[in-house]
Amino acid sequence: MTATAAETRRFEAEVAQVLHLVTHSLYSHKEIFLRELISNASDACDKLRFESIASPDLLAGQPELHIDVSRDRDARTITIRDTGIGMSRDEVVANIGSIASSGTRRFLEALGAEQKADARLIGQFGVGFYSAFVVADRVTVLTRRAGAAPGEGVKWESDGRGEYTLEAVELPERGTTVVLHLKADEDEFLDGWKLRALITKYSDHVAFPIRMPKDAASDAGDDDADDAGEAGTGADAAKPAPAWDTVNDASALWTRPKSEISDDEYQNFYKSLGHDFNDAAAWSHNRVEGSQSFTTLLYIPSQPPFDLMMGGRDERKGLKLYIKRVFIMDAAEELLPNYLRFVRGVVDADDLPLNVSREILQHNRQLERIKGACVKRVLDMIERLSRDEPEKFAAFLKAFGNTLKEGIVEDHGNRERIAKLLRFASTRGEGDARTVSLDDYIGRMQEGQDAIWYVTADGHRAAAGSPQLEAFRARDIEVLLMSDRIDEWMLGHLREYGGKPLKHVAKGELPLDEAEKQKLADAAGAAAPLLERIKGLLGDRVEDVRVSARLTDSPSCLALSEWEMAPHLAHLLREAGQDVPAQKPTLEVNPQHALLRRLQGETDEARASDLASLLLEQAELAAGAPLPDPAAFVQRMNRLLAD
Template structure:
């Protein structure tokens, strides 16, 4: 059957053009990785065909031996990488080759520095795959036919802005990529060179990588030819699944190279765990922690990085049930022995065996992270910098392992006043003052705002440590993680502080007298503010600031309300569901003393509103009427200048 010819010229996505330029110039010193990337793609295509063929054997088209073939032509100056995997349709070629469908693309380009070494790391972190071909080629021709379909498509480009798509005929399924090498890249037109690259980077992928090997003619003692010269197909790599081998037979370099294959990463992993679980539910896992966060870490639709195999047969790389979302950065493979080979994704979702495998895998990963935190603080600090915000989702998502995850958490605190998150909850508990039974924290939208929160003043005075939480996820974290080691987590900006136990009798007596002295002032302030506040009180938490806002113990924090509002939730900054904050004033502050003695009602109201608006600003909030605040403040300042 002939196919109808159809050819069109299309433009690359802008990001692709930019990436190609950067990659060609930044990765030139590590150009041999192009072969690893193309072989990895071929391996993935073979895995996908094997899975699809479980339910449709006809997709093999009479050719069930999956392999990747590598050829070179010195005269034509070409290298050809071909596979008989799943192949691609025309639409899939456009989706995967003409665009970069990754979240984080914008952030990727914003982080580029112009330094080739640093940008090379970023490009590797972002992942380039097929595009790495242009490191050594000035033209690339890709011909592919999807298994089970008649129509094939040819993609061709010089990598400079445009590519062509043409409908062609291709007898076999799969993908063939021809690299037309640039001047000066002849080193790759050598069988020994190509074999050494395959052995170095792709030795332990699970399907054969084959090349032609020339066998010279055989002759007898008189020199007569007894067998003609011939060419045989030779398997270049080990073609055995790395995870099935004994750990003592695998080198560190082999572990690292396999990670780069399965993780599509350029850098070595931070750490890994390789384990075989025996019993009624047997499985092997090889799981890696990357050294850098991938750019799609916050993409809710991104596929998970753990591949599920059943007796070395690939099943899926989108098995969300294999790893919880807070461990979505984990890369690697899980190979089960006892699952039925024809298992469907729907059955996977309901399988008790899969649930048990997931629980076991999570246990192994948490154990790996615990060991790292205990034995290598520097490496764990690197891990936390890259993945800390994701781990903070753990107590919300994984109630069963909440305590284990809580031990892995790290925060900033007033103990060091450093933005570096290196304080564990166990560290905090070990430093608690005698009689202290709560773990205190403050949430804000930045470290600076948290560090300078007026709510911390009394804690600094009394020498009580407070955790400084400034990541957005922290609000969800503390809503789920309410205690640790029997100690309740308490926001310093919500409810009563219960610090009386740390007050002297003299301080308690003084507070009672001040409260009586300010009764009428508090009443007048509340009348001015009306329904903006729930109450007005004398503050026992302020030492330097004139006022602060406090929410109820069970109300949403002002920081959380702001986050929800920015996310498009309809609610008032000053409360949701009728809840309003309490304004606390500091009687030792000059501005509060001034309002106490103020006789002019209008001036009293202006100062009251200034105090209230300042309290909002100190919480990182936004004023409903900034111009009115500035007008009142200017009027007050002008009065002081007279």
């Protein structure tokens, strides 16, 4: 093997941070390194198989795709070798030495959010290679890209302390070899039986053969037995070439009949697929035959993946797409709508063109049909949880309820079906327990009630304490308490359910019978001078001042027009940099309240102005609107309290 002088480079800052955490802090689930490195090797084989469709010569001289795992007790090394796509020099620098995506940054954010370093996080952000440094104090990578000349091999090496070396080497075969030089206290991973057990546990369903040297003593767990002839690692060339034994099942699980797959096998496949230590909450495995044939295996996680929480809506995830078992892409976003981005799984289609590209995916009618089937399967799973496993369903809503609500806006065709799955707190519930469905609400509506009433606020306590609820409580009308930030946006698109309109308690006119309307008109007439005085004192701070039919105990509240944005949402949007038009509120007052009576009899115009401002400002606070001048509000309160 010929080589050139090694070039030393420094890692980018955030990669160096990850490596520092890995080498000094990560302690739990150390064995995850093997799963992650095998997963990378499997991806490399998948990519080569796809590229070889258009360029068969990439497989020339080495048609088999497989992954080899071996160990050398004397050298204290573990070697993972694949015959996949390999990497060029530039790809090595981009994939290992620097940040090719935002995965590294989000990994660090997740560790900060958890306030602890845990190896179980490492696979979820595309930084799984670095898990090698959990058990190794030096890592060597030898790689040659498919189609490249033998002299274009690359050797990468690092001790994880901030620098790495890079040099050109002669490599006779394509693919990638990763050699882990184990730390002094990691001898357990030199046990052949241990490595085989970990492959079976984490990687049994990798669709390529994972091989280990066939050694009877090693199979029996004899720690004195060593794997012979580690190709590409610099091992003693005098050692005989090993006979290889396939350790994993090496078949695509989704291609097997459901009757032959155990629950444990489904769960193990999910954990490998989703880089998750937790069991999936539910899964659905289906084969569709006909004019368009395809297989789907879809999972609902039991907990939100960290990339879902840290990445937000911009960090899209999708399903793994295969065509006739040939891997096409890792995250085919076109197979599920954005609001179901938490779903993990595989789609394997029989009759899509094998040269499908991302551009074709965006305009392919067959994929639209597959997408529709996937959405149906996912909603079926969620409905089964709601019907048959209430505890799992409650956990699902806690984890993904707000994400599901996005479907009300994004998926018009399934809007009613999604709405049926949502749960809310209500004025008849206990605390913040979100257990009331829209069907529950309709089932106990009062006679003559024709609307589903709700209130939105930036927090449950604010919703439950909203002054607009007073008249509804007095009439024993249930109101849904919606306090998630997405609710106001969602309800702008969910105008009715089950033939019943959804109405905000603060918007529009309340439904009053003739006697109530007359009583309100009489109160407004009697309070006309007071209303005019408040309008004059507040000036252009309000659109109008009127007597409220909503209030029984509080002195004032804000009323909104039918299409007006709730103040707390307007505030959130402005904080996010959105351009939200200014809105003048309508102030509703309760003339029977002591504060209004005091204002009515107040002869000092300065104190009257303070009282009028206080009526507006407390109504704004209750509605979630920020005060334009908090200091002036405090001074007003102090003046009135001191009188």
